[in-house]
Amino acid sequence: MCSLELVAARGDPTxxxxxxxxxxxxxxxxxxxxxxxxxxxxxxxxxVITALLDFVDANNYGGNFMRAEIVNHEHLGVPPQHFGAFxxxxxxxxxxxxGAEWTPNIDAAWAELLARIDGVLLEKSA
Ligand code: HEM
Numbered sequence: 001m002c003s004l005e006l007v008a009a010r011g012d013p014t015x016x017x018x019x020x021x022x023x024x025x026x027x028x029x030x031x032x033x034x035x036x037x038x039x040x041x042x043x044x045x046x047x048v049i050t051a052l053l054d055f056v057d058a059n060n061y062g063g064n065f066m067r068a069e070i071v072n073h074e075h076l077g078v079p080p081q082h083f084g085a086f087x088x089x090x091x092x093x094x095x096x097x098x099g100a101e102w103t104p105n106i107d108a109a110w111a112e113l114l115a116r117i118d119g120v121l122l123e124k125s126a
Pocket of ligand 1: 044066073084
């Protein structure tokens, strides 16, 4: 079972993910001004996870999507250098949720994934 399935079995992690993001970057909470019922936060997380699943598999769109969203988010007020922080926040929250179930193998897989994402985010658009 992959780490995402283990996390999902513990319930919806959305609130924990954004609580940690806003604890680390308090200025980012205000950017969600239009998100009055947290639906945008939830949808953003769903889109991130769907893109991650594609990225680690066939990468039909995941890497390009992540890179494209840097530009969209710059218009929202998210500095490009902070955009990738969301993935690290996800890893940290998932590790906390899983506790002892977060194995060295899972940790290594996420470290490799985060390094690959860093590489993709730094690529120049064609
Ligand atoms: C620290 C990092 C990030 C911050 C602070 C952030 C912030 C935001 C904000 C404020 C919105 C709402 C925009 C609105 O009011 O319409 C949003 C939406 C969205 N974000 Fe992010 N974002 C981050 C990272 C990411 C990443 C890494 C991805 C995907 C790779 C992503 C994908 C999306 C998508 C698809 C939406 C649209 C959701 C919808 O309208 O339903 N975001 N983001």
